[in-house]
Amino acid sequence: MGYLNPLLKLPAAKKLMSLPPEQRRAVSAVFRELREEANMEAEQAWRRRKGPMAAYWRAVSTYARHLAHALEQSGRN
Template sequence: MRLHKNGEHLEIQGIVRASRIEVRNPILALPAAAALTSLGTKDRNALAQSLADLKRECAARALPAWHQRRTQAATFWKAASVYCGHIARATRGCTSMASCSLQTALPSYSPGASAARIHRRGCLNPLLALPAAAAVGALDEAPRGVLAAVLADLATMCRDRAERDFRRHKAPMAAYWWECSVFARHVRRAVLQPAGFFA
């Protein structure tokens, strides 16, 4: 067991930190997160279900990208899946993974041909190509506004952590946090699209 110079146990400190709610779900530490549970039950359930669907669709894209050694794309989709799950749990008022499990069955996904990819709106914002993104965009104004605020906070937090880790020469973690920031900005833009955008 490693010790600090003052004798504190690092292992014990790690256990205490890992038990904190905001460490298990970093969304709960964001300033805008409290507004998630202030939504009405109907809005919260609709938002949580849409995010759970988005989580599964993102996860379904992460695995093929990883197998194709497209590591940046795989990191983006994996980070997107993780944080959709975090926000969905926060929306349902869950404080732990065990108290609020999300359905994990993945939809089938096959990477299609890339012809004319640059002309698709899903190229500049890959979230727009997901069916579940349309469901998020179709939510009422109140839950979309709250989600947009949470995503803005999340993008800022992740960008700050990316810069911090890059300065500390932790390039892999910096890359991960940067992809989380990109995901948050993409989803926020999708959420803020005008009505009928996905029609």
């Protein structure tokens, strides 16, 4: 991602970023799994014509991906 995610300025996100590398990898894997599950929920909601729920799940998916990516990138610095 070519931008700074404002989510990472929150105190809880900073705590995540300060975890040791092995813990960041484990948490990142959980966020990646959450992303996939949220995407499936979004697709299911969309098929059922539940637009607000589809948008909710898509947002969950997006934030999970952003956090996973940030956790993976912080280990490369």
